[in-house]
Amino acid sequence: MRMNETEKELVAMVLSGRTEAFEPLVRPYRGPLLALACRLTRNREEALEVTQEALLRAFRSLARYDVSRSFKNWLFQIAANEARDRTRKRTREKAAFDDAVHGASAAADPEAGRERQELRSDIMRCLAVLSPREREVFVLRDLEELDIKETARALRCSSVSVRVNLSSARRKLRQAIRDNFPHLEEGR
Amino acid sequence: MTCRRVHSLIPLYAGDDLRPRLAWAVRAHVDACPGCREELEGFRAAMAGVKTAAKAEGVPDWNEGKWNAVMARVAAEARGAGSVPGSVGMRVFRPRWAAATALGAVLGLVVLSLLFRGPAPQPERAPAGSGMVIASGDSRQDKIAITMISPDSGLQVVWFLDKNFDYEGEQE
Numbered sequence: 001m002r003m004n005e006t007e008k009e010l011v012a013m014v015l016s017g018r019t020e021a022f023e024p025l026v027r028p029y030r031g032p033l034l035a036l037a038c039r040l041t042r043n044r045e046e047a048l049e050v051t052q053e054a055l056l057r058a059f060r061s062l063a064r065y066d067v068s069r070s071f072k073n074w075l076f077q078i079a080a081n082e083a084r085d086r087t088r089k090r091t092r093e094k095a096a097f098d099d100a101v102h103g104a105s106a107a108a109d110p111e112a113g114r115e116r117q118e119l120r121s122d123i124m125r126c127l128a129v130l131s132p133r134e135r136e137v138f139v140l141r142d143l144e145e146l147d148i149k150e151t152a153r154a155l156r157c158s159s160v161s162v163r164v165n166l167s168s169a170r171r172k173l174r175q176a177i178r179d180n181f182p183h184l185e186e187g188r
Numbered sequence: 189m190t191c192r193r194v195h196s197l198i199p200l201y202a203g204d205d206l207r208p209r210l211a212w213a214v215r216a217h218v219d220a221c222p223g224c225r226e227e228l229e230g231f232r233a234a235m236a237g238v239k240t241a242a243k244a245e246g247v248p249d250w251n252e253g254k255w256n257a258v259m260a261r262v263a264a265e266a267r268g269a270g271s272v273p274g275s276v277g278m279r280v281f282r283p284r285w286a287a288a289t290a291l292g293a294v295l296g297l298v299v300l301s302l303l304f305r306g307p308a309p310q311p312e313r314a315p316a317g318s319g320m321v322i323a324s325g326d327s328r329q330d331k332i333a334i335t336m337i338s339p340d341s342g343l344q345v346v347w348f349l350d351k352n353f354d355y356e357g358e359q360e
Contacts (some may be wrong), residue, residue, distance in 0.1 A: 019262065019266040022262055023259045023262075030250055034248050034249070034250060035248055038248055044248070048250075048254065052254075055262070056262060121245050123238065123241050124237060132299065134255070141205075142203065142235065142238070143239065163205060166203070166205060170199035170202065170203065171236065173234060173238060174199070174230065174235075176237070184234070184241055185234055185237045
């Protein structure tokens with residue numbers, strides 16, 4: 001999906017200094033962006049932070065946006081990168097914390113608060129069985145319906161890598177649905 | 189194509205993500221193999237179920253206050269950086285090599301300026317016979333005075349130049 005004319009005009013307006021045009025430019029995607037961030041982080045508060053930062057990053061780098069691309073996919077790419085950065089940072093912090101306390105009381109675990117905020121829908125539980133990369137690929141390709149090429153571009157990896165992770169993700173999800181969520185299977 | 193090979197390709201085939209030639213081979217096998225067809229249907233049902241559940245879950249929306257706060261941050265950032273995204277002063281992502289290049293250029297300029305600075309200015313004596321003494325001042329000062337003395341008449345002329353070597357006047 002290419003960028004439509006209205007979006008092109010709004011981008012041109014923002015780039016010419018009329019920053020008030022940024023809000024109508026991104027407003028149609030505020031829900032989808034938040035949904036994407038929720039599925040990638042599985043945490044609503046973190047998803048809000050990811051989306052806010054993604055929007056700021058989008059504004060800062062609008063001058064480098066390639067207008068031949070879909071604006072939505074470009075925003076998704078920024079949000080996916082931001083979510084990945086945060087996930088990595090959290091993983092590092094958790095590892096450092098674990099190293100520091102050597103398995104001290106779980107009550108002090110910074111992850112504990114996060115777990116309490118985690119989204120608990122069936123979809124979120126299904127996505128929990130996937131690795132971060134598999135989750136990114138599955139969410140972008142199957143839930144957000146980007147094609148393989150756009151998914152690869154958004155995640156800055158090859159189409160082969162997308163296919164490998166997608167295949168693995170679908171296989172794991174199929175197993176998880178069969179074992180734990182049989183009510184999700186349609187028509188069976 | 190064997191059933192084992194088809195099973196390995198079914199996750200991608202179920203979502204129309206195989207290349208056409210492979211997809212054609214899988215289709216031909218599945219049409220003729222009840223076991224693989226059942227496996228494919230299982231995958232398709234699972235994928236459709238996940239998609240339906242994701243749509244039913246609904247799209248979360250923003251609290252208007254938070255949305256307005258983000259847009260206010262954008263506006264504030266624009267005001268602080270001359271309003272155009274990507275303009276000088278904005279926090280735009282730059283490749284690391286750009287920073288390294290800039291640092292290298294600065295270091296290069298420093299080295300070049302040290303190499304070509306030359307000796308400190310000294311009063312020079314004109315070639316023998318011309319009878320002129322050129323007294324130049326410190327290059328760091330704002331005014332430069334050049335004194336020329338005629339050995340025949342003893343006449344002295346002082347030229348005053350500013351730091352850009354623009355002529356300011358003379359005195360005999």
